[in-house]
Amino acid sequence: MLLGSIIEDMVIDMNEARLNTVDQLVAFLEGTREVDFRAQGPNDGERYGFIGSVVARLAYRRLRRVDKGVVMRYLGRTTGYSRQQLTRLIGRCLKGQKLTKRYRRPVQGFVRKYTAADVTLLAQTDALHQTLSGPATRCLMQRAFTVYGDARYARLATLSVGHLYNLRRRAGYQATRLHWTKTRGHAVPIGERRAPAPDGRPGFIRIDSVHQGDQDGAKGLYHINAVDCVTQFEIVATCERLSEAYLLPVLAQIFAGFPFTLLGFHADNGSEYINHTVSKLLDKRRPRTAPSCARASATRISPNGWPPRSTRSARAS
Numbered sequence: 269m270l271l272g273s274i275i276e277d278m279v280i281d282m283n284e285a286r287l288n289t290v291d292q293l294v295a296f297l298e299g300t301r302e303v304d305f306r307a308q309g310p311n312d313g314e315r316y317g318f319i320g321s322v323v324a325r326l327a328y329r330r331l332r333r334v335d336k337g338v339v340m341r342y343l344g345r346t347t348g349y350s351r352q353q354l355t356r357l358i359g360r361c362l363k364g365q366k367l368t369k370r371y372r373r374p375v376q377g378f379v380r381k382y383t384a385a386d387v388t389l390l391a392q393t394d395a396l397h398q399t400l401s402g403p404a405t406r407c408l409m410q411r412a413f414t415v416y417g418d419a420r421y422a423r424l425a426t427l428s429v430g431h432l433y434n435l436r437r438r439a440g441y442q443a444t445r446l447h448w449t450k451t452r453g454h455a456v457p458i459g460e461r462r463a464p465a466p467d468g469r470p471g472f473i474r475i476d477s478v479h480q481g482d483q484d485g486a487k488g489l490y491h492i493n494a495v496d497c498v499t500q501f502e503i504v505a506t507c508e509r510l511s512e513a514y515l516l517p518v519l520a521q522i523f524a525g526f527p528f529t530l531l532g533f534h535a536d537n538g539s540e541y542i543n544h545t546v547s548k549l550l551d552k553r554r555p556r557t558a559p560s561c562a563r564a565s566a567t568r569i570s571p572n573g574w575p576p577r578s579t580r581s582a583r584a585s
Contacts, residue, residue, distance in 0.1 A: 284296075284346070287342075288326070289326075290331065290335040290338050293326075293338050293339065293342045294338055296342070297341060297342060297345065312369060316357070316368065317367070318346070318347065319343055319347065319357050319358070319361065319367060322339065322342070322343060323339075323358055323361045328358065328361075328362070329362055340354055340355075340358075381423065382423055382431075382435060385420075386424055386435070387435050387438050387440045387441050388441075388444050389420055389424065390409075390424060390435055390441065392444070393405065393408065394436075395445055399445075402429040402432045405432060406429055409421045409424045409425055409427065412425075464497050464532055466498045466531075466532070469498060470498045470528045471498075471528050471529050471530050471531035471532065472496065472498065472531055472532035472534065473494050473495060473497070473530060473532065474494070474495050474497060474534045474535070475492065475494040475533065475534070475541065476535065476536060477491065477492045477493075477538070478490070478493070479491075487508075489507070490507050490508070490509070490510055491504060491505075492504070492505045492506070492507065492518060494526075496528075497532075499528075501526065501527070503522050503525045503526070505521060505522055506518075510540040512545055515540055516545065516546070516549060520549065523549070523550075530550075
């Protein structure tokens with residue numbers, strides 16, 4: 269067998285037939301540590317023949333265990349086979365067996381029983397019957413073939429329920445059978461959407477927040493304005509962020525600053541106010557929370573006969 273050692277871009281053909289002792293193999297392995305050996309044979313047949321010749325030339329059966337390890341290293345270095353594979357091949361040589369491949373490509377490989385046309389037919393069947401369960405769909409396809417004689421269902425009539433779900437996951441099925449469902453709204457039972465109805469009673473407040481704006485990359489403050497719908501009593505507060513850590517203490521000061529009992533708390537749909545944390549805070553004062561409805565800003569106008577607006581300011585650090 270001819271072996272090629274590749275050193276950089278140079279290929280050298282070597283005849284190793286004169287390596288007849290274990291000591292020569294040891295010297296060869298020690299002197300070629302930096303050399304990468306690659307078998308030049310086009311297939312495994314030549315390497316099998318090389319292994320058989322080395323085993324016979326060195327009388328592998330009569331070698332000591334240590335020497336057998338050297339031969340194993342030599343064969344692994346020159347053939348590229350793993351130690352496990354060499355052990356099997358050498359064992360077959362010692363039994364007198366000819367080294368040939370025991371495996372080959374099957375004459376007819378694995379073929380799909382259910383074709384793309386069957387997958388498309390399954391998708392059409394599911395579309396007609398609103399995607400029934402697996403057993404029900406299988407029964408329909410069996411009846412289509414056995415009772416009504418539809419030859420298209422010849423293969424699908426033998427389909428198992430488990431493999432039916434496998435076919436439904438195929439790309440061809442997904443491309444043919446697209447099932448869309450509408451997004452279902454999720455109601456959050458925190459407040460109710462309706463306009464304030466104070467009926468001349470104080471305690472129904474409207475609240476909103478306005479961002480001051482950023483300047484030179486610095487985040488601006490948030491101003492919170494709470495106004496009573498009837499008396500126009502107003503409290504303006506400021507906080508750094510609209511998060512729970514900053515907003516809740518400010519809201520607590522605002523609620524405590526009104527000189528009457530809060531009966532209603534009206535805000536927009538912002539999550540800074542319509543959430544469970546603020547709802548718990550309001551429960552302590554027992555107001556009724558409601559998102560504001562779009563209408564004229566009556567809270568900004570003082571009708572004749574109402575008390576003048578009183579303004580209080582609070583600033584939270």
